[in-house]
Amino acid sequence: MMRDGQFSRTVACEAIEAGLAAAGRPLAIAEAARTGAMARPQIDTSKNTISTPDREVSILLAIDAPRIVVLGNVLSDEECDILVAYSESKMAPSRVVGGTEGDNVLHDARTSSGSFIARGEIEVAARLEARLAAIAQWPVERGEGLQILRYTKGAEYKPHFDWFDRAQPGQARLFDRGGQRVGTFVLYLNDVESGGGTNFPKLGLEVSPKKGGAVFFSNVTADGVPDPFTLHGGMPVLSGVKFVANKWLREGLFV
Numbered sequence: 001m002m003r004d005g006q007f008s009r010t011v012a013c014e015a016i017e018a019g020l021a022a023a024g025r026p027l028a029i030a031e032a033a034r035t036g037a038m039a040r041p042q043i044d045t046s047k048n049t050i051s052t053p054d055r056e057v058s059i060l061l062a063i064d065a066p067r068i069v070v071l072g073n074v075l076s077d078e079e080c081d082i083l084v085a086y087s088e089s090k091m092a093p094s095r096v097v098g099g100t101e102g103d104n105v106l107h108d109a110r111t112s113s114g115s116f117i118a119r120g121e122i123e124v125a126a127r128l129e130a131r132l133a134a135i136a137q138w139p140v141e142r143g144e145g146l147q148i149l150r151y152t153k154g155a156e157y158k159p160h161f162d163w164f165d166r167a168q169p170g171q172a173r174l175f176d177r178g179g180q181r182v183g184t185f186v187l188y189l190n191d192v193e194s195g196g197g198t199n200f201p202k203l204g205l206e207v208s209p210k211k212g213g214a215v216f217f218s219n220v221t222a223d224g225v226p227d228p229f230t231l232h233g234g235m236p237v238l239s240g241v242k243f244v245a246n247k248w249l250r251e252g253l254f255v
C-alpha cells in the first residue's frame, strides 16, 4: 500500500486485517498462511525455562491439546504488590460479556471485583506486557490491557470460555477490535490461603494460585477454532483473598 509514495507495511497489514475481520475470517490463520507467521500464541516448552528480556520464567507443566502451560516466576513479589495496590482503589463488581449489545453485565456466575489497567498505563504493566509478549511470542499490540480481579471469601467465576462466540447476541461486534481472544494468561498476584484454584473441568485439572506464577492457555486449536476443552473457572476462595491479572491475547491488532 502506498502512503506518500512509500510502501507502508503497517498500513497494508491493517487494511488486510480490517478486510478479513469484515469478512468474518480468522485473521491470524489467514495471515499465518500468507506470511509464515504463527497462527496462535506459542510457548516454547522444549526447555525448562524461558528467557525474557528481564526475567527467567520457569515451565512447571505443559499440555499439548488443549494447549495449557503453567509457569512460575513470571512476576516478582514487588510487581504483584504494585499491581494489587494500584488496582485496589478502582475495583468494581466484575461483569461478564453477555449483553445483547456485546456490553458487559453483572452475573451470578462471576462474583469477583475488578478493574482494568490499559496497556502501558503504568511502568510495571508495560514491563509485564513485554515479558508476556516474549513468553507467548505474540506482539504487545495484539494484547488487551490487564484485568485485575479480586475474589474475597466465597467468590468464584463459574466454568466458562474466554473466546467470543459469533452466534451469541452482541458478541459478533467484539471481533471488530482485534478479532478472537486466542490466548489467556491468568497471573496470580498473591498466595491464597485456601481454595481459589483455576480449574479445567473437562480435564480434571486444577492450577493452584501461587504468587508470581501463571497459567497460560490457548483458546483456539492449532487450526484457529475455539477449543471446547479450555472450559475453565476460578474455584471459590475458601479462606483469604485471591488476586489475579488476566491478559487476553487477540488474533489481530488491539488498538
Ligand SMILES: O=C(O)CCC(=O)C(=O)O
Pocket: 149, 157, 162, 186, 196, 197, 198, 199, 232, 233, 234, 235, 244, 246
Ligand atoms: O480466577 C481465575 O482463576 C480464572 C479467571 C478467569 O477465568 C477469567 O476471569 O476469565
Ligand SMILES: [Fe+2]
Pocket: 160, 161, 162, 232
Ligand atoms: Fe476465563
